[in-house]
Amino acid sequence: MSTIITDVLVIGAGNAAMCAAHAARESGKKILMLEAAPKEQAGGNSYFTAGATRMTHEGLHSLKNLVEPDPRHDRTVVPPYTKEEYAADLAKVTNGNNDPQMTETLTSNIAEDIRWLKSKGLKYRLMYERQAYERPDGSYLFWGGLHVGNVDGGEGLIRDHFAVAEASGIEVLYNARATRLIESSDSVTGVVFDQDGEEHAVHADATVLGSGGFEASKTMRAEHMGSEWEYAITRGTPFNTGTMLEEALRLGAAKAGDWTSCHATQWDAEFENNESNFEVTNRLTRQSYPLGLIVNRNGQRFVDEGADFRNLTYAKYGKEVLLQPGAIAWQVFDAPLRPMLRPQEYEVPGVGEHIAGSLAELAEATGIDKDGLIKTIQEFNDSIDTTKAFDPNVKDGRVAHTTPPKSNWANSISEPPFYAYPVTCGITFTFGGLKGDEQSRVLKEDGTPIPGLFACGEALGGLFSGNYPGGSGLAAGIVFGRIAGRSAAS
Ligand SMILES: Cc1cc2nc3c(=O)[nH]c(=O)nc-3n(C[C@H](O)[C@H](O)[C@H](O)COP(=O)(O)OP(=O)(O)OC[C@H]3O[C@@H](n4cnc5c(N)ncnc54)[C@H](O)[C@@H]3O)c2cc1C
Structure with a gap:
């Protein structure tokens, strides 16, 4: 040596x-x-x-x-x-x-x-x-x-x-x-x-x-955060496998911080090479969700998309997707909302994207339960407080009073074509x-x-x-x- x-x-x-x-x-x-x-x-x-x-x-x-x-x-x-x-x-x-x-x-x-x-x-x-x-x-x-x-x-x-x-x-x-x-x-x-x-x-x-x-060690993820984390996609480098952390612990180092949780975001579920991709790097993240809705395979919403500015919610919503059936969800938008999505993410060639003229067709294209999707969107649209003006630069208080609520930026999903972006959980770092x-x-x-x-x-x-x-x-x-x-x- x-x-x-x-x-x-x-x-x-x-x-x-x-x-x-x-x-x-x-x-x-x-x-x-x-x-x-x-x-x-x-x-x-x-x-x-x-x-x-x-x-x-x-x-x-x-x-x-x-x-x-x-x-x-x-x-x-x-x-x-x-x-x-x-x-x-x-x-x-x-x-x-x-x-x-x-x-x-x-x-x-x-x-x-x-x-x-x-x-x-x-x-x-x-x-x-x-x-x-x-x-x-x-x-x-x-x-x-x-x-x-x-x-x-x-x-x-x-x-x-x-x-x-x-x-x-x-x-x-x-x-x-x-x-x-x-x-x-x-x-x-x-x-x-x-x-x-x-x-x-x-x-x-x-x-x-x-x-x-x-984050790049499936074994350590499962050991410290739970077996479901084996199914997350590694967003970044494949080289962070925790070897030196384990070595320091072996020498008696104390742990600090939360070993049971991590940063994880919504990540393109259908892009062909969606793990540790050095070409597209962070562009497979899907961060315009505060403008629209997120539904699971049953057509149900499961988070408040407008709870806060995106920077303060995106890192915890990856886990919420991981916990959905099949570890998959779809971000849904309609025609007026679509131009506001971040082009750096939603217009990458090869992006997972489904476009349809009706919600029923969108359900068919994605595999989302049709009745669930239509019911969720109907209830959501009917519950929006339209007395508040939409403004994406501030927390505008334009609430949808449904379950879960959408606390800001609620816009009805009603004008075709409709768009669905499939997302899974991308783990960022532990x-x-x-x-x-x-x-x-x-x-x-x-x-x-x-x-x-x-x-x-x-x-x-x-x-x-x-x-x-x-x-x-x-x-x-x-x-x-x-x-x-x-x-x-x-
Ligand atoms: C897709 C993506 C987007 C992100 N966007 C942002 C952002 O915009 N802003 C932000 O603040 N944070 C962002 N983050 C989080 C950010 O990357 C991390 O917080 C930060 O880079 C961590 O820096 P670091 O130097 O600790 O680790 P890293 O940058 O991961 O560096 C670790 C280094 O250690 C090396 N290494 C690991 N094990 C060994 C070993 N045994 N021997 C030798 N070398 C080893 C690795 O190869 C690497 O060079 C993002 C992360 C990802 C994955």
Whole structure:
């Protein structure tokens, strides 16, 4: 077995690992990254993202030094997003199960840390196509607290990270899957990794786990979250199999966060290659459901599609679909609603889509129970509070008083043609991780750190449970990655 020696070893090459590597490299230390994927599939789930990054700010004027110029800025309103609002959103969607210290660290640091990345060469923009609807007068109002994203989405994020790493002399080994943590006198001193069937060792003063969650392991999903999770489709990288989490637990690391739940969304059920697809990445997600209805095979609704802004409900509705008969559902829209669906998702060539002139024909085309579908839509249409005007930029209170209710954006489904988009459950990432302290050192059950071992990104648990506010995965990776890298280097 050959042995490599470095100062700081970083496992993974996604957003969190990269932030750790950049931060550690600022100290002048020698940094080595091990990436399980081949070079052309490197970057973890971070590559699959839209680059959406939830950050605090004081409105558009305060973002001008961060985002790329855009001619639409003059007619755009971006409501400020405060630290308190960020913390409140985290608490709201996790039912208060977000770790208070981690929440404080995230919400206090993200605005500065994202500018740190910009200073290194990463590029950001306002996400018009995801987070604002153009109003009739040509103006834009951003909504939902999630406003900023990477230029060219996750692909741009990873491209820029690798460029910064290369320019600063960080070494990356590909096809290099860490399989075992090496321990010496109760400290972690490196890892054993497999590359092209051969085992090698790395010895390092500090080892940072940026190796993601366990969402790509069907065995671990079933073990921690329930057997139904075997049937979920992996949305992102197939390389996050939880090996390093299990290794850290073997050495006595404490678990943190919610190991029984995960981020999962509605995902195209009929697209031919709908698992870990590096070409279409996040575009198989189906996120315009707040405009329409979601029904199961019996034609029944099972969630409040308009409960809140999409960013605050989408990550928990994948599970609701998984629990339906056959783990399938359909998003239903009519002719006036169809032009409002996000073209980046609903117009991908090969998208699962059924179009029909009547609800009965739609039922026949999809296999949804005809009587159930017609009854559900009839009851829904009859229950809409039409005294409120429809406005997708705000929670408009246009309620459908049916069961379950639709709390906002209720529009009748009545004008043909009718559209149905088949969705199943796509698992994004798992919420359970390792317990860390304020320096991102991995802690044991007794609260003492495991010397030499740090964690960041999804490998670190504690922020999310049951649900998640969109854009906080990348944000957490930035903040805790930077902390882990700095700590590891010192
Ligand atoms: C389709 C999709 C869209 C998303 N969109 C967004 C979004 O717009 N905004 C947002 O905030 N979040 C989004 N997310 C969630 C986001 O991807 C994660 O929160 C974030 O990327 C996690 O970063 P990370 O660095 O911890 O993990 P990852 O980016 O997954 O990186 C983990 C790395 O570890 C490597 N690895 C794993 N095991 C090993 C091993 N044993 N040895 C060596 N390497 C290993 C992997 O190959 C990978 O390089 C999305 C996720 C998906 C799948």
